[in-house]
Each structure stands twice: as C-alpha cells, then as structure tokens.
Amino acid sequence: MPERIRTELAEIGEFGLIDYLTKNNETTLATTVLSVGDDAAVIDHFGKQTVVSTDLLLEGIHFDLTYTPLKYLGFKAVAVNVSDICAMMAEPSQITMSVGVSAKFALEALEEFYDGVYEACNHYGVDLVGGDTSSSLTGFIISVTAIGEVVPDRFVTRSGAKVNDLICVSGDLGGAYLGLQLLEREKKIFQEHPTLKPQFGERRHIIRRILKPEARVDIVAWLRDSVILPTAMIDVSDGLSSELLHICKQSACGCVVYEEKIPIHQESADAAHEFGLDPLTCALSGGEDYELLFTIAQSDYEKVKNNLDLTVIGHITEAEEGCKLVTKAGNAHELKAQGWSAFR
Amino acid sequence: MPERIRTELAEIGEFGLIDYLTKNNETTLATTVLSVGDDAAVIDHFGKQTVVSTDLLLEGIHFDLTYTPLKYLGFKAVAVNVSDICAMMAEPSQITMSVGVSAKFALEALEEFYDGVYEACNHYGVDLVGGDTSSSLTGFIISVTAIGEVVPDRFVTRSGAKVNDLICVSGDLGGAYLGLQLLEREKKIFQEHPTLKPQFGERRHIIRRILKPEARVDIVAWLRDSVILPTAMIDVSDGLSSELLHICKQSACGCVVYEEKIPIHQESADAAHEFGLDPLTCALSGGEDYELLFTIAQSDYEKVKNNLDLTVIGHITEAEEGCKLVTKAGNAHELKAQGWSAFR
Numbered sequence A, B: 001m002p003e004r005i006r007t008e009l010a011e012i013g014e015f016g017l018i019d020y021l022t023k024n025n026e027t028t029l030a031t032t033v034l035s036v037g038d039d040a041a042v043i044d045h046f047g048k049q050t051v052v053s054t055d056l057l058l059e060g061i062h063f064d065l066t067y068t069p070l071k072y073l074g075f076k077a078v079a080v081n082v083s084d085i086c087a088m089m090a091e092p093s094q095i096t097m098s099v100g101v102s103a104k105f106a107l108e109a110l111e112e113f114y115d116g117v118y119e120a121c122n123h124y125g126v127d128l129v130g131g132d133t134s135s136s137l138t139g140f141i142i143s144v145t146a147i148g149e150v151v152p153d154r155f156v157t158r159s160g161a162k163v164n165d166l167i168c169v170s171g172d173l174g175g176a177y178l179g180l181q182l183l184e185r186e187k188k189i190f191q192e193h194p195t196l197k198p199q200f201g202e203r204r205h206i207i208r209r210i211l212k213p214e215a216r217v218d219i220v221a222w223l224r225d226s227v228i229l230p231t232a233m234i235d236v237s238d239g240l241s242s243e244l245l246h247i248c249k250q251s252a253c254g255c256v257v258y259e260e261k262i263p264i265h266q267e268s269a270d271a272a273h274e275f276g277l278d279p280l281t282c283a284l285s286g287g288e289d290y291e292l293l294f295t296i297a298q299s300d301y302e303k304v305k306n307n308l309d310l311t312v313i314g315h316i317t318e319a320e321e322g323c324k325l326v327t328k329a330g331n332a333h334e335l336k337a338q339g340w341s342a343f344r
Helices: A010-019 A068-085 A107-124 A175-192 A204-211 A217-225 A241-253 A268-273 A279-285 A298-304 B007-019 B070-086 B107-124 B175-192 B204-211 B217-226 B238-253 B266-275 B280-284 B297-302
Strands: A032-034 A041-043 A049-058 A092-102 A129-133 A141-150 A166-170 A231-236 A253-259 A290-294 A310-317 A321-328 A331-333 B032-034 B040-044 B048-056 B092-099 B129-134 B141-150 B166-170 B232-235 B254-258 B293-296 B311-317 B321-325 B331-333
Touching: A010 A107, A010 A129, A032 A129, A032 B254, A032 B311, A041 A092, A041 A129, A049 A068, A049 B092, A049 B141, A068 A092, A068 A107, A068 A141, A068 A231, A068 A298, A092 A217, A092 B048, A092 B141, A107 A129, A129 A253, A141 B092, A166 A298, A175 A204, A175 A268, A175 A279, A204 A268, A217 A298, A231 A241, A241 A253, A241 A279, A241 A290, A241 A321, A268 A279, A290 A298, A298 A310, B007 B107, B007 B129, B032 B129, B040 B092, B040 B129, B040 B266, B048 B070, B070 B092, B070 B141, B070 B217, B070 B232, B092 B107, B092 B217, B107 B129, B129 B280, B166 B297, B175 B204, B175 B266, B175 B280, B204 B266, B238 B254, B238 B293, B238 B321, B266 B280, B293 B297, B297 B311
Parallel strands: A049 B129, A092 A129, A129 B048, A253 A321, B092 B129, B254 B321
Antiparallel strands: A032 A041, A041 B048, A049 A141, A049 B040, A092 A141, A166 A290, A166 A310, A231 A290, A253 A310, A321 A331, B032 B040, B048 B141, B092 B141, B166 B293, B166 B311, B232 B293, B254 B311, B321 B331
C-alpha cells in the first residue's frame, strides 16, 4: 500500500497555508473588486443593498467528523449561510471563510474541506473573498459570513406576515433529523462492533439531507420569476415549529397549520417508523432541513399551487388565536418550539 | 459577602441569550437598513463600495482569560477587525459578532464581554448587525466580520508601493508584545505563589497595548483630511518585518528601513531591558500593535513630517535590492519575518 501523504500544517505556516488553499480561487463576479490577499475584500454592489449573515459551525456541537466527510462539510458550511441570504429573498454573492484547526488535521484534510467549499462556491455562483486561518487547541472551528445583494428595499424579513396570508414551505421536512439519527445509530454500532459495516440501506435521501443540504436558491429564483414577493420568510434550520413561531412573534400574528399538509418524504416516514419516532414530530422539531418557509398574499395562490416543490401548509391568523397545529383527526394543538437548543 | 450572581446559559436558551445581549443594541447609521433579529442584516452603502474583513479569536491561542478582562476582550475583538478596515483606508460601518461559549461561562460573563463590544461599537461608530451564538465544548470562540465603506476605487491595498515611496508607521511598536511578556511573567509567578500580588509597576502603556489596543481610525481620518492617499497600506498585527515583507512581496519591490527611525516607546524599551530582550527585535517581530504601516509618494513628505504620531522609517527600493534593515552602526541586514506563526 502506498504511504499516506500527510503534510503537517506547521511545516508550511499560516501564510503558506492561505496561499495553498486559495491558489486556485478565481473570482467570477463583477461585484468582487478585491478578493483574498489583503486586509479586507472590496465589493461593489452597484446601487443594490448588501445583505450579511454569519454562522459558526463547531466540531462536536454542529458536526461529528466520525461520519462527516470533510468535503461535504465544506459544502454544507457554505450552503447553510447561502440559505440565510435566500431567506431574505436576496442573491448570494460573496463569502468569507475562517477556520481554526488543531494539530490532528493535516494539510490534505483541509484541502478536502476546501474542495467542498469551492464546489459550493461554484454551485451557488459566489466568490470566496476572505477569511482567517488559525490553529485551535481542540477540534475544527468554522465561521462563515455570507454576503448577498438585493434590489433596494425588496428584501423579505420575518416580520411582514399578515392575517389570511398563506403559509408555504419548500421541499420536505424532517429528513435531516432522521439522517442524523441513522448516522448516530451506525456510529454507535461501529463503536461497539468495529468489524461491522454501516447499514444505511437505501436511505440516500435522508443521509444527503444531513450531510450535504442545499440552499434553495432555486425557490428564490422561481419566486422572483413568478413576480411573487413573500410577505415574510425564514429558512428552516431549527425545525418548522420554531421557525413558524419566529415569524408569528416578529409579525405579531398567529397561525394555523394542518398536519395532513406538512410535506414528509416517504423515506423519512419509513425511517421514522424504523426508529420508533413520529414523522410529524421529526418534521416539526427536527432541524437542519434548510427549506424556505414563507407567507404570501392569498392572491398569489394561483401562481404557487402548480409548483410541485412548494406546499401550502396553513395560513396566518390574528395574534390572539395563537399558533396552532390541526391534526388529521381535526384536533387543534398549540405549536411549541422544541427545536435544537444550542445550550443544552 | 453577597452571593455572586450566576445565570446559567442553559436556563435562558439560545434565543433568550440573543434577545438579552442585543436588548440595548441601537443602530445609529443610515446605512444600516436592517439589523439583528432576522436571517441576515441589510446594508445600503449608497453608491460606495463595501469592504469586508473577518478574524477568528480563540481562547488559548489568541488570548488567555487568566489575565484578560472580558470587557477588554470584547473591545479588542471589535478593534482588531476595525483595524483591518482602516488598513484599506475605508470607514468601518457594521460588524457581525459570533461567539461560542462553554458551560463554564455564565450569562454575566458574556454580558461583560458584550459591554466591551458595545463600547467599541460606540467608540468607532459602527453598528452591530448580526452574529451567531453557540455552545462550545471547550473555551471561548470569537469570530468577527467587519464591514466598511469607501468611495469607489479609493481603497488602498498592499500592492501599490512604488520605488522611492516613503515608508511610514503610526504610533510605536513592540509594546503589545512586551505587555504580553509582562502578563505571562506575572501569571507564572501567581501560579507558583498564589498569595503574591501581580507586580505591573508603572507599565500601563504596554499592558494597555496588549489588552485594549486601538484601531487607528484617527490616522485614516487625518490622511483623508490631508488629502494623502497612501500607495500601499497594512496594519501591524504580526510584527513590522512580516508586514513590510507582505507589502514588498505584493508590490514587487524591496525596501530599506533604519533602526534609528523605528518608533519604540520609552516604557517598551525599559520593559525590554528588564526582560533581557532587544527592543528592536520586539518592534520588528512582536505582533498585535495594530498600528498602520503605509507608503506615500515623496511629494507627500511635507504633509507627513509634522504629524508627531507618524514616523518615516525608510523607503521603497527595487525588488532586486531585497528588504533591508540598516542598523545604527550602518550595517545592512536582511529583514526576516519572525512574526507570530499560527501553527507552531
């Protein structure tokens, strides 16, 4: 067997590392005036407004390298930030990427991570324009800031939902959470029986949902092409309930959503049953689906109803009516945020 | 003695924490269209270009909480990013601040940190417009992205220095490194003799340099008022030698700097002698001074010479002449980057 190549980061130093990781970084956007290699990047949005969002991804908290390929992690770190830009109805344009790595990481590992970062940059048409690299005492630390652009005052916040607006969600929900359960189960089995091979069956959809989620730039483009400006929008990172409550709180309204309307992939439903979990609970409280949840005026219903990737799951009500889920049996329950809490 | 108040972060949860820490956050700039509380912030630079820079600050790598007051740390996290914006001759306008904290931190500790963050925001006239909060398995993780604005194409990179340009530096150098040595010495003594009180003597300047550095927004304003556009600029974070080499490499030129011209504070010189260190080496290789290093056309000399906070330390030469330091004795030595390396 060939010897595995391993280059220690200490050998090439911080500036060597930056040069190495950015050597093939080409910027493609006219808005990127100055990119990696100076004290800051310079961006010209030519009269548009700039949208900025930032996320921290920490090993052991947000990801487990036991079963997360570094290339997917690089892609995901970009995608989840692009998703925040989408949730403003803005167009992603640039990102900065900072990483802290402990001595256990070799240059080759970082290169794999950056392969995923660049793949995502190409995929979403964004330029990587800056960042910071540092050693860390423990584990892998990722901080991404995404920048986007929007026609002045045509961005969409969480606070504009109006009574009778329809509540729409893209794609399907609960899959990422179930993919995580599957990976955690196989990790546990592997730790107890290291000779056994992981059994993922045909669960490709849910594994993809957790390891390589997509930001819904396609939905934003479709809404724009369809001349639909949502009244409120958020991306589903902490679970549907939590995000619905954010919109209702910030828009000072209530909502009703219907269990039978909530989109759940067949594979997610099957996996939930295999794990003895309720698929609905996974959809309501499982995080990391990165679908778009938004509200539209009733007059836009005709446009939305034929888009198979969008589902109308309910409508906005007066604040006094609270946030309700109506079950298939017709009972109304109060929606509660049981989403992932960062400090538990 | 009153019981020390301690609120566990798990008690209030992530969204409670964000609400708490941003409850007094007021934005002051017309460019800040939408701030904390949505998926992203929105910024309108009204025809200016946007400048973006980002930094990661990690406990145990970049700071030691044994002797770093959290309030100063919050101030410094903002200041070092504002310094990058200054180094582009741009005006800082917004920041995003992400923190990862382990269970050892109480809400009160984070509040102290944010007191420093808000103090720096007020001081530099920037709005805090977003961020992310997360638990971390170990230690305190800080990631800041600073955004600034500049009149289109009037930013200054590291790559524009021309032969015969004068090399200028603001303030004095080596102080932060010596302050760090002093704090490390007192930490060691304290660990061995916990009853002894730290002996900082009258070394206020160097301790301030390391714990609460200032971004030189005043120098940027003065240059602008004086109608001086530097040909190249960088901030001194890794030591003078390292930064000079960056400018020379990126501008494809050489340089000569003179030992006798390099500005060293009397207190820094005294501390260096006390520690048996060479003050010049501290100035050349000690990091974290956050002064501005820039090159100007000879024709601007008359304007610069009367600014007591600026020192002309040498000039730019042809690339073939290399990067040289001329000692007081008249000997020329090659400049080497011995700055802080993030991976050693």
